[in-house]
Amino acid sequence: MNLTLRVWRQAGPDAPGRFETYEATDISADSSFLEMLDLVNERLIEQGEEPIEFMHDCREGICGTCGIMINGQAHGPQSSTATCQLHMRSFQDGDELVLEPWRTSGFPIIKDLVVDRSAFDRIIEAGGYISVDTGSAPDANLIPVPKDDADLAMDAAACIGCGACVAACPNGAAQLFTAAKVSHLGLLPQGQPERYERVVDMVEVMEEHFGSCTNMGECEAACPKGISIDFIAMMNRDYLKAKFRNRRTA
Amino acid sequence: MATKVSHGDDAATGSRRTPFLVELYRSALGKKYLMAITGVIFLGYVLAHMVGNLKLYQGPEAFNTYAAYLREMLYPIAPESTILNLMRTVLVIALIVHVVAAVQLTTMNRRARPESYRSKRDYIAADFAARTMRWTGVIVFLFVAYHLADLTWGWVNPAEAGASVYDKVVASFSVPAVAAFYLVANVALGFHLYHGVWSLFQSLGLNNRRFNHWRRILAVAFTVVVVGGNLSFPIAVQVGLIS
Numbered sequence: 001m002n003l004t005l006r007v008w009r010q011a012g013p014d015a016p017g018r019f020e021t022y023e024a025t026d027i028s029a030d031s032s033f034l035e036m037l038d039l040v041n042e043r044l045i046e047q048g049e050e051p052i053e054f055m056h057d058c059r060e061g062i063c064g065t066c067g068i069m070i071n072g073q074a075h076g077p078q079s080s081t082a083t084c085q086l087h088m089r090s091f092q093d094g095d096e097l098v099l100e101p102w103r104t105s106g107f108p109i110i111k112d113l114v115v116d117r118s119a120f121d122r123i124i125e126a127g128g129y130i131s132v133d134t135g136s137a138p139d140a141n142l143i144p145v146p147k148d149d150a151d152l153a154m155d156a157a158a159c160i161g162c163g164a165c166v167a168a169c170p171n172g173a174a175q176l177f178t179a180a181k182v183s184h185l186g187l188l189p190q191g192q193p194e195r196y197e198r199v200v201d202m203v204e205v206m207e208e209h210f211g212s213c214t215n216m217g218e219c220e221a222a223c224p225k226g227i228s229i230d231f232i233a234m235m236n237r238d239y240l241k242a243k244f245r246n247r248r249t250a
Numbered sequence: 251m252a253t254k255v256s257h258g259d260d261a262a263t264g265s266r267r268t269p270f271l272v273e274l275y276r277s278a279l280g281k282k283y284l285m286a287i288t289g290v291i292f293l294g295y296v297l298a299h300m301v302g303n304l305k306l307y308q309g310p311e312a313f314n315t316y317a318a319y320l321r322e323m324l325y326p327i328a329p330e331s332t333i334l335n336l337m338r339t340v341l342v343i344a345l346i347v348h349v350v351a352a353v354q355l356t357t358m359n360r361r362a363r364p365e366s367y368r369s370k371r372d373y374i375a376a377d378f379a380a381r382t383m384r385w386t387g388v389i390v391f392l393f394v395a396y397h398l399a400d401l402t403w404g405w406v407n408p409a410e411a412g413a414s415v416y417d418k419v420v421a422s423f424s425v426p427a428v429a430a431f432y433l434v435a436n437v438a439l440g441f442h443l444y445h446g447v448w449s450l451f452q453s454l455g456l457n458n459r460r461f462n463h464w465r466r467i468l469a470v471a472f473t474v475v476v477v478g479g480n481l482s483f484p485i486a487v488q489v490g491l492i493s
Contacts, residue, residue: 008368019368072372079374098369105362170376172362203279211362212278212355214383215449217375230457237455239279247270 001027001088004096005040007052009112017109019098022052033076033086034059034066053112061085061224064160067167068113069100074164074222082162082224102167106174106209117163119209120177126205127198128181130190143189156184158225168222171211176219178206179235180227186238196242203239278358281351286450288344293447293472295341296439300479306492310416317415349391356384379445386438393435400428423487432484440477447472 003024010017024040031039034056041051057065066083070076076086091097099113107115145153157180165176182199185191191198213232220229274280302320305313323333373381399405400422401415409421423429447469451457486492 006369069367069369072367072370073374077372100367100369103363103365103367105364170363170371170373170381171359173359203277207278207358209362211359212282213452214355214359214380215445215452216377216380218373221374229452230459230462233452233455233457235455236279236283236453237457240274240283240455243270243274243280247267247273 001029001091001093003027003036003088003091003094005099006096007099007112008101009052010101010109011111013108013110027088029087029089031088032059032084033068033070033088034084036088053110053114055114056084059084062160064162067102067115067162067164069098069102069167071098074102074168075162075224079221080224080226082160082164085224102163104166104172104210106166106172107163115163117161120161120163120174122209123174123178123202123205124181127194127201128185130185130194132190145188149187153184153187156180156187156227156231159184159223159227160225162224164222164224165219165227166210168218169211169213170216170218171214173213173219174206174210175213175232175235176223176227176229178202179229179231182235182238183231186234195238196245199235199238200242200246203235275351278355281355282453284347285351285355286453288348289446289450291340291344292348293443295337296443296476296480297472300476303483304479306416306419306483306486310414313416313419314414349387352384352387377445379441380449382441383445386442389435389438390442393431393438396431397435419483420487420493423484423492426488429484429488433481436477436480439480440473443473443476444469 001024005022005024006019007022008017009020022040022044024036027036027039034054037052037054044051055065055067057063059066061082061084064082067075068083070083070086075081075083076090078086078090101107101109101113102115102117103109106119107117110116159177159180161177163177166172166174169175182202185198186195215229215232217229220227271284275284302316303313305316320334321331325332379386396406400407401418404411404418407413407418407422408425409418413421423432448465451465483492
């Protein structure tokens with residue numbers, strides 16, 4: 001396959017960026033999207049040019065490191081697929097691909113297609129955990145969990161924190177990420193003690209960094225793990241309950 | 251364990267606490283709750299408004315009697331126009347909350363994406379109605395201002411002074427430009443309702459997988475009924491069905 005890439009090149013966080021055009025020639029349809037970029041980069045290095053910086057790690061679709069806006073879609077055209085799991089057979093010979101980094105003030109650009117997603121870490125720090133006592137390990141399965149709750153919590157826990165939801169959201173909102181984390185813990189018995197503190201604290205930090213949800217559903221469509229916006233409604237409900245509870249106990 | 255608990259009120263130490271709704275309004279998520287609740291108030295209003303106006307088809311007497319009844323509601327228990335003014339007060343407060351929250355959230359969203367994507371966005375789920383809420387909202391707002399100036403205050407109404415409510419409506423809708431504005435505004439209202447009715451369930455956290463598919467059906471049905479009824483009035487006047 002031969003493709004034309006228009007790639008966002010930006011030397012540093014404050015440097016002005018622009019699109020550069022590259023020809024990706026002799027690309028196997030069976031290669032992954034990132035392998036294609038590796039090939040393009042090797043050729044750039046041979047020519048003495050600066051390679052394209054992009055985010056990647058496990059390349060198995062489970063670490064949440066990769067993420068590129070491909071032709072106006074977060075993670076590209078294939079649904080429920082992270083950029084690393086996208087293959088070149090999803091494209092046609094002769095296609096022009098436009099590659100951009102995630103764009104939101106919550107994810108400042110570091111270089112080229114690489115963004116700083118530590119705002120997600122701030123949200124997790126605010127409450128995306130459970131507090132446990134140290135000591136000897138408790139027996140496994142000591143706390144019974146209803147099967148339906150476990151399944152639903154697992155659906156939320158599938159979130160890999162890649163940031164595609166924010167990238168795809170026309171408002172730059174991080175509702176789907178935060179809702180997935182809030183619900184994942186809030187659905188399980190181990191998450192109950194901090195349930196209402198968690199949702200209020202995580203939402204507060206989320207709103208410091210990101211936009212506000214208008215229920216367009218673009219995040220769900222972009223999510224490589226297919227996480228449902230049902231979790232956003234769940235978080236909204238928990239948030240109101242928490243506001244009532246926190247008042248009662250204040 | 252987190253010691254910082256967001257009780258939200260700095261006044262916790264004082265004797266007076268921040269009212270719950272004010273506290274809720276401080277967060278973007280709370281603003282969405284209040285937008286959804288005020289939205290529900292408007293839904294009730296636009297439905298009642300459309301149903302009431304169907305009396306146009308029953309002729310001048312029925313319509314004028316209905317208009318007079320709106321002022322006489324609960325009279326003589328309450329003085330004349332009390333209920334009407336109460337409803338107006340609720341609507342005005344709801345409108346202020348709905349619009350101010352929308353403006354503040356839009357500002358927040360612009361800040362969250364100061365630089366838009368350079369390439370063309372390929373939307374998958376976000377439909378036209380969802381992406382144009384701000385614009386359809388502005389169109390409906392401007393229309394409501396004109397509509398009040400036309401039929402409530404009578405400033406721009408083409409009928410002679412002292413004309414009945416029925417005659418004022420017919421006189422107004424007989425002007426093609428007014429009828430066209432009415433049609434455009436109601437189509438905008440339709441898009442606003444189509445997304446708003448569905449969206450309010452999400453904002454209010456009303457989500458149950460067994461009933462979720464009904465939310466879209468309800469949104470479509472509500473929009474078709476209200477907008478369909480509203481659109482029929484200027485068309486009926488223009489084609490001479492009502493005169």
